[in-house]
Amino acid sequence: MNVLAKTLLLALASLPLLGAYDRTENIAPQDYQLFEELSKDLRCPACQGLSVWESDAVFSNQIKDMVKTKINAGLNREEILAFFTARFGYWILREPPRRGFSSLAWWLPLALLLSGPLLLWFFFWRRPQVSPVQGMRSVEAIIAQMQQELAQQRTHQSPKN
Amino acid sequence: MPIILGDVGHYLLLLCLIVNIYGTVASLCAARLRHRRLYLSAKAAQTSSSLMVLAASLILWLAFFSRDYSLLYVFKNSSSDLPAYYTLTAFWSSLEGSHLLWALLLSLCATLALWTHARDNEHIMPYVSAALQAVLAWMFYLAVTHSDPFVRLFPIASNGQGMNALLQNPYMAIHPPTLFIGYTVLAVPFAYSVAALFYGDITAGWLRTTRRWALVAFCFLTAGVSLGGRWAYVELGWAGYWAWDPVENSSFLPWLFCVCLLHALLVQEKLGHLKRLSIVLAFFAFFFSFFGTFITRSGVVSSVHSFAQSPIGPNYLLFLAVLLLAFILLYALRAPAILPAETERVWGVSKESALLITQFILLTLAIIVIIGTMFPIVSEALTKQRISVQAPYFNAFAPWLGLCLVIAIACGNIMRYQRAQIVGGARLLIIAALLALPAAVLFCYRGKVLQTPDGFALGAQLVGIYLCFWSWAIISGDVFYRLQQLKFKIKIFAARNLGYLGAYVGHVGLLVAVLGFLGNYRALEKNVHLNHGEHTNFFGYQFVFDGVRARRVDNALIQEATLQVSRAGQEDIILHPGRSRYPTATEIFHEIAVHGGFWHDVYVVLADYEAEQQAATFNIHINPTVRIVWLSIFLMVGGGLIALSDRYRGQRSRDFLGSEML
The missing domain is CATH 1.20.120 (Four Helix Bundle (Hemerythrin (Met), subunit A))
Incomplete structure (x- = not known):
């Protein structure tokens, strides 16, 4: 049903899937790369997981037009992103901002990556060897024990013979 | 009726x-x-x-x-x-x-x-x-x-x-059942874990049965997740197969826990350690198969506020909470009954440590995926601020963990249990490093890797490709040493080492997959407007637009463009990207045309068609090494099947503490 929920959402997303968007229109060739980068940083408001660059939904095309307008007005990358976050909130960015509560999303994985080896060391490598207790025993241990018992039997029996 | x-x-x-x-x-x-x-x-x-x-x-x-x-x-x-x-x-x-x-x-x-x-x-x-x-x-x-x-x-x-x-779409006919079988099969290791906790011990038979079900789950989940990616690729028209969206993530999580479980079971089988970790992993693999459904079905993904709109969400939440609490309680009460193994001389520099580190990497990836998927929900609930966590976030971490995994595959496989000794030693490392060089150069040459414009992307690809081949050479070297020990009696090797052989094939599958994923760094696209008879050139191909025709396929009406694609006289193919309508729906759907090759796919979307002017707009994508990713899935699933057919694994005699029932 995961799949289905996804397709339902996508079906909703594709509702306004009405047509082409000429990405090279109204943008100078030297600004095209900036336009592409910015469009890949902004989310498609109507889709799940896509950027406005990847989506042809009407809303996405409007945002792409806005990006072009801002680039042509001479704004730089940070100013354009600031414009969009001021207008739509941080929600419009495809990754969480690196300050405030959202910075947790960035720090937690890093903390985990750094502290993980320490935890492993603490729980496994640092620990002294476990003393033998009952539970699973290795084949080698069983065989060794059996051979020992056999040898004992032999030493008991051999004088009689 | x-x-x-x-x-x-x-x-x-x-x-x-x-x-x-x-x-x-x-x-x-x-x-x-x-x-x-x-x-x-x-x-x-x-x-x-x-x-x-x-x-x-x-x-x-x-x-x-x-x-x-x-x-x-x-x-x-x-x-x-x-x-x-x-x-x-x-x-x-x-x-x-x-x-x-x-x-x-x-x-x-x-x-x-x-x-x-x-x-x-x-x-x-x-x-x-x-x-x-x-x-x-x-x-x-x-x-x-x-x-x-x-x-x-x-x-x-x-x-x-x-x-x-x-x-x-044909993929939607097999993707959901395959994935669901994977999810349901995970319920068996879960049930065995609960049973082991209740009973307070793990036996050899437990291990054997759990390993078998976990392997079956691995095969189905691998196939199911990738079929979903394949469906997205051929149906949705954004030219990719993985977008890290919550639905994909939630199908990926059980896979990660399942793979982790397989590695923990291996340590347990060989040394008796990690019994309790296996139990916890089996639980979470199962838990996350339901958890994914919860976050997608309850609507909580789009917004916290859509949670209460359907009774499904609260019901799922209650079930998951009860499941989690019951397991934690059971574990707290019963886990001490499961005694540690008596095996000595473990950990240190050895294969079991490498397997542990592998599990750590896999779990870290899983936790990052969980954080990324849940963060918008948590953020909205706690701070009232809505944020998005999409592909750029995951792509900031995943390649590094992939790199760690590639290295871990190489290092783990040449180590041996309980011994700080590397098979083949420095000689194997040097030979592998030398062998990987021509392979990587050939791959870069044929795959046109050096044409990548961006410096970082180029560097990442070169390092990644080289390491994949290096890792591949090393694990192949390990197979060589094992064969050498048996004096190249392949029959004996095959009869007794199917589990190992399956792991080899599966690991090669993952390395091949990484080689395929790296192609995303050099994907190209072009947005082009063509009149009837006009042509455009892209990536060495010439595309000639030869009109649009309408046709009916089953219940769909399809507008189909004809694109003649040729490449310096070598290939001459005709692609039919189109757009379809269904009488029962108002939307228009893409019918994507893909010409798949080993090194790259030509992927064409008919974005728009103006009937009066006989003009059409196409999105043409060159997607490198997508075919290699699909190939790797066969290797991974094949590896799982080979390992599954090993009759000797888990049958070694061990102490058996079970009691008969009345």
Whole structure:
């Protein structure tokens, strides 16, 4: 049903899937790369997981037009992103901002990556060897024990013979 | 179809619920009293319940095939013009039906698990039965209350609303059942974990059975997740197969935990360690198969506020909370009973440490995926601030962890248990480093890697490609040393080492997959507007637009463009990207044309067509090494199947502490 929920959402997303968007229109060739980068940083408001660059939904095309307008007005990358976050909130960015509560999303994985080896060391490598207790025993241990018992039997029996 | 049959289906599900509740209680009592016949009645309950849910499912299929629009679910998800094979798959094209499919598969799987088990697992089977039937009882409760596929429609409609057109794709016929089988199979290791906790010990038979089910789950999950990616690739038209969206993430999480579980079971099999970790991993693999469904079905993904709109969400949340709390309680009370292994001289620089580090990497990836998927929800709930966490976030971490995994595969495989010694030593490392060089150079040359414009992307690819080949050479070297030990008697090797061989193939599969993923760094695209007869050049190809024709395929009307694609006289192919309409839907859908090659796919989307001007707009994508990713899936699943066919694994004699039932 995961799949289905996804397709339902996508079906909703594709509702306004009405047509082409000429990405090279109204943008100078030297600004095209900036336009592409910015469009890949902004989310498609109507889709799940896509950027406005990847989506042809009407809303996405409007945002792409806005990006072009801002680039042509001479704004730089940070100013354009600031414009969009001021207008739509941080929600419009495809990754969480690196300050405030959202910075947790960035720090937690890093903390985990750094502290993980320490935890492993603490729980496994640092620990002294476990003393033998009952539970699973290795084949080698069983065989060794059996051979020992056999040898004992032999030493008991051999004088009689 | 007689009008009564839909009600029969509903009552069958109700009966399943009652029977499974009985089965749960009876199993628990049988386990407590060690009463054999009571357990056998619980087993019979599960068997009959699976037959009844099968009957209920057949009734739903029958309703679909007889176009019985007196059922709301049939009305919403099919129409009279739907071709037969999509009528078959319309069963799981929406929430209620897919819930029923899941319940059906879980029930069949549970019955199979109760009838087939290792001989020395007899004493824990009541617990296994109780765990499986309790989960099933909850699923049937949902199927008769909030997710009922047999709801009536009145007045009866003359035609249905039609099946979601995005699902009318062959991959959607096999993707959901494959993934669901993977999820349901994970329930068996979970049930065995619960049983091991209740019983307080793990036996060799437990290990053998759990390993087998976990491997089956691995094969199905790998296939299921990748089929979903394949569907997105050929159906959605954004030229990719993985977008890190919550739905994909939630199908990826059980896979990660399952792979982690397999590695933990390996340590347990060889050394007896990591018993409790295996239990926890088996639980979480199962837990996250439901968790994913919860976050997607409850609507909590789009916004916290959509959570309460359907009773499904709170129900799932309650189930997951109870499941988690019950497991934590059981674990806290019973885990100390599972004694540590007596094996000495472990950890240190050795294979078991490498396996542990591998698990750490996999778990870290899983936790990052969980954080990324849950963060928008948590953020909105706590700070009222809505944020998005999408592909750029995951792509900031995933390549590094992938790199770690590639290195871990190489290092782990040449180590040996309990020994700080590397097979082959420095010689193997140097030979592999030298062998990888020409392979990587050839790959870069044929794959046109050096044409990547961006410096960082180019560097990442070069390092990644070289390391993949290096890792591949090293694990192949390990196979060589093992063969050498057996004096190249391949027959003996194959007879006794299928588990190892399966792991080799699976690991090669992952390395090949990484080689394929790296192609995303050099994907190209072009957006072009062409009049009839005009042409455009891109990536050495010439595309000539040769008009648009309309045609009818089954229930779809398709506008199909003809693009003649040629490449310096070498290839001459015709692509038909199109757009389709369905009489039951107002939207227009992409029909993507893909010309797949080993090194790259030519992927064309017809973005727009203006009939008056005879002009069309195309999005042309060059997607490198997508074919290699699909190839790697076959390797991974093949590796799982080879490992599964190993008859010797887990059959080594060990102390057996099981007690007979009365």
